[in-house]
Amino acid sequence: MTLSSSELEAALIAQAQRGDRQAYGELVRQYYASVVNVAYRLCGDSDQAQDATQEAFLKAWLNLPSFRPGTSLRNWLYRIAVNAALDALRRERKTIEAAPDDLPLTDPANGPECELLQRERVHLVRGALLSLPEASRAVLVLREYGELSYQEIATVLEIPIGTVMSRLNSARAQLKRLLEAQRWSLEMEYV
Amino acid sequence: MSEHVTDWLNAYHDGELRGMGLQRVESHLTACAECRVALEELRALSALLRQTPPEAVFPSAEHFAARLALRLPRHAGLVPARNVWLELGGWLATLGALAVWLFLNITVWVRSAFLLALDAGLLANLPGLQPLPLQMNWVAALTFVWGDQLGLPGQLVLSLLNDVHLFVIRSQGMLFSELLLMLLYLGGLALWWLRQSKSSFSA
Ligand SMILES: [Zn+2]
Numbered sequence: 001m002t003l004s005s006s007e008l009e010a011a012l013i014a015q016a017q018r019g020d021r022q023a024y025g026e027l028v029r030q031y032y033a034s035v036v037n038v039a040y041r042l043c044g045d046s047d048q049a050q051d052a053t054q055e056a057f058l059k060a061w062l063n064l065p066s067f068r069p070g071t072s073l074r075n076w077l078y079r080i081a082v083n084a085a086l087d088a089l090r091r092e093r094k095t096i097e098a099a100p101d102d103l104p105l106t107d108p109a110n111g112p113e114c115e116l117l118q119r120e121r122v123h124l125v126r127g128a129l130l131s132l133p134e135a136s137r138a139v140l141v142l143r144e145y146g147e148l149s150y151q152e153i154a155t156v157l158e159i160p161i162g163t164v165m166s167r168l169n170s171a172r173a174q175l176k177r178l179l180e181a182q183r184w185s186l187e188m189e190y191v
Numbered sequence: 192m193s194e195h196v197t198d199w200l201n202a203y204h205d206g207e208l209r210g211m212g213l214q215r216v217e218s219h220l221t222a223c224a225e226c227r228v229a230l231e232e233l234r235a236l237s238a239l240l241r242q243t244p245p246e247a248v249f250p251s252a253e254h255f256a257a258r259l260a261l262r263l264p265r266h267a268g269l270v271p272a273r274n275v276w277l278e279l280g281g282w283l284a285t286l287g288a289l290a291v292w293l294f295l296n297i298t299v300w301v302r303s304a305f306l307l308a309l310d311a312g313l314l315a316n317l318p319g320l321q322p323l324p325l326q327m328n329w330v331a332a333l334t335f336v337w338g339d340q341l342g343l344p345g346q347l348v349l350s351l352l353n354d355v356h357l358f359v360i361r362s363q364g365m366l367f368s369e370l371l372l373m374l375l376y377l378g379g380l381a382l383w384w385l386r387q388s389k390s391s392f393s394a
Binding site: 017021024025028029030032034036037040041046049050053054057058061062104121122123125126143144145149150165169170172175178179 | 198202205207208232236237239240241243244245246247248249250252253255256257260262263264266333
């Protein structure tokens, strides 16, 4: 008999709740990438994002007994991570630095022009996200990078679903204005 | 042409519309080029956000999990054994203390009202309900020995002292029981609060 992935996850959670560190490690490996990405898009800083992610997984381990089986572990982790990331942002408000030059962002198969364009795009997206107010940035990040539904975002952030919609609308409208101001055409090749 | 569906484009783009709302937006989109462009822009924006890599490289999940494992406190994550009887007892003690306190206070109020009514002579025609003078033993003894020599001021002072003693005796019992009840109640609350703060987390 084989277990479905959700049954397997439930079993891992139950084991981890009883203090099984290996089972928790499995869960960490499974959710690390999405959690660190959400934290990064919120903070815009890789050190802060990694610290917040580590803090979130530590906190999750400590509070695992209070996690209710049958609810989404991913969303629960997102909630802890979002709070850790926002705390980190408030603790040390870093200025938005220019992109470091030594980052392996690009596919070496692409030409130098493409690389320049890519670098510009990466920088632009990060700056645009950081220009949003934290409240609407959190909603947008959970939607675009966390891939949560409106209802899930409402639960994670503990806000009404109407607020999710209005914050998402205003975040996207603001990004659109910003990108237009930078003369970045949204009809480029990212569709 | 019907009104633009600008406000609903985000929800449509995110796959959050159902039924009538979905139909309304879809039929409007077939007819309105302006809203189609706006929708395309939303799609392009999402694609731009999602497909743009982070400006940093993160350690692999394997690496992160290994590093995290070193920092996990050994015993955390264990469900603390819940003692149902202790919890139930705590609740019963708290509620019981509250109930007894209410009962005592109501009794005192009723008794005061009753005594007031007696004093005012409202219940005078009820046989057997006349207030009995309460005299402390030492006052009785004093009166017995020196009663004749005390005179009116002396008797007044004595009766005042008698009342004070009576009050102290009565209120002592009351005060003591109220203190005890308060401790019981606060103790129950403190236990509950401790459990709450231990089991909940402020993420
Ligand atoms: Zn329209």
